[in-house]
Amino acid sequence: MKKNLKALLADKLKPQELELISKSYDIIGDIAVIRITESLKKHNRIIARAIMQTHKQVKTVCRQITPVSGDFRLRNLEFVLGERKTETLHREYGCIFKVDLGKCYFSPRLSYERMRIAQHIQQGETILNMFSGVGSYSIIIAKHSKPKKIFSIDINPTAIQYMRENIKLNKIEERVIPIQEDSRKAIEERFPKVADRVLMPLPERAHEYLGSALLALNPNGGWIHYYAFEHAKRMEDPIEKTRTKVSEKLHTLDADFEVTFGRVVRTTGPNWYQVVLDIRLKN
Ligand SMILES: C[S@@+](CC[C@H](N)C(=O)[O-])C[C@H]1O[C@@H](n2cnc3c(N)ncnc32)[C@H](O)[C@@H]1O
Incomplete structure (x- = not known):
C-alpha cells in the first residue's frame, strides 16, 4: 500500500519527503489523519488524493494541526479532502469503535x-x-x-x-x-x-x-x-x-x-x- 502511495507521489515530492509522508498518517475507520510539516502543507491536497487512491476505504482526509494536548488529550484537525466529518467507525480485532476524532x-x-x-x-x-x-x-x-x-x-x-x-x-x-x-x-x-x-x-x-x-x-x-x-x-x-x-x-x-x-x-x-x-x- 505504502509502495503505491510513494509511486503516486514520486514525481511531486523529494525522496526524503516521501519517506516522511509514508510514516506520518493514520487511518481510523474511513478517515485518514495526516501529520505533515509546514513545508509540505502546500502539497496537502495532492497527498490526500494519493492516500484516497491508495486506501479505497478512506472517505475523508484531515490534517492534525496541533499535538495531542489538554486534559481530554485532543488534537485539532483541519479538513483537507473528501467528506467533511470527524466521526467514524473503526474496526480492530473483531471489535467496533465509534469515535469522533475531534472530540x-x-x-x-x-x-x-x-x-x-x-x-x-x-x-x-x-x-x-x-x-x-x-x-x-x-x-x-x-x-x-x-x-x-x-x-x-x-x-x-x-x-x-x-x-x-x-x-x-x-x-x-x-x-x-x-x-x-x-x-x-x-x-x-x-x-x-x-x-x-x-x-x-x-x-x-x-x-x-x-x-x-x-x-x-x-x-x-x-x-x-x-x-x-x-x-x-x-x-x-x-x-x-x-x-x-x-x-x-x-x-x-x-x-x-x-x-x-x-x-x-x-x-x-x-x-x-x-x-x-x-x-x-x-x-
Ligand atoms: C491518552 S487517552 C487514552 C484513551 C484510551 N485508553 C485509548 O487508548 O484510546 C487518555 C484519556 O484519559 C482521560 N483523562 C485524563 N485525565 C483524566 C482523569 N483525571 N480521570 C479520568 N480520565 C482522565 C482523557 O479524557 C482521555 O480520554
Missing part, C-alpha cells in the same frame, strides 16, 4: 498493546481502567478474555458517550461499566480495593496517579499496567529510565512490587518513546 482520543497505533494486555487477563478478574477514552482497551479485553467487570473511567463526557455506544455495539453491557469522573476521585469515593488489575493509559500524567492505582488494587495484590513518555539519548534505555522513576515513586508509597516486563510501545518523536511497564504488586 475524543483514539490511536490505532496502540492496537497491538491493547491485545497484549487482553492476553494477560485471568478469568473472573475485576479490572479498573483509569483513563478509558471511548473504551478501546476495555472493549478489546472484554471481547478477548473473560474478566468479571471492567470499571472504565474517563473525565471527558463525549468519550463516555461514545464508550456507552461502543459497549452496545460490541454487546458487552454486563462487563464494561462506564464511569464519567476524575479517576482519582472515583477511586477514593467508590472503588478503593476493588481491582485485580489497574490500567493507566495516560502516559503524560500516569506518574501523578500511581497512589490512586495502588488504592484501587485489592489488598491481596494484583497488577498495574503503567504507561509513560520517556526521553532517551542514544546510549540510554527508555525502559530502564521509566523503571527507575516508577520504582522510586512506588518505594515512597511503601509498595511491595516487581516490574516483570517493559517495552517500547512506539516512538513518539526524536529520542522520545512511549513505554509500558507491567508491575506486579504483592500483598
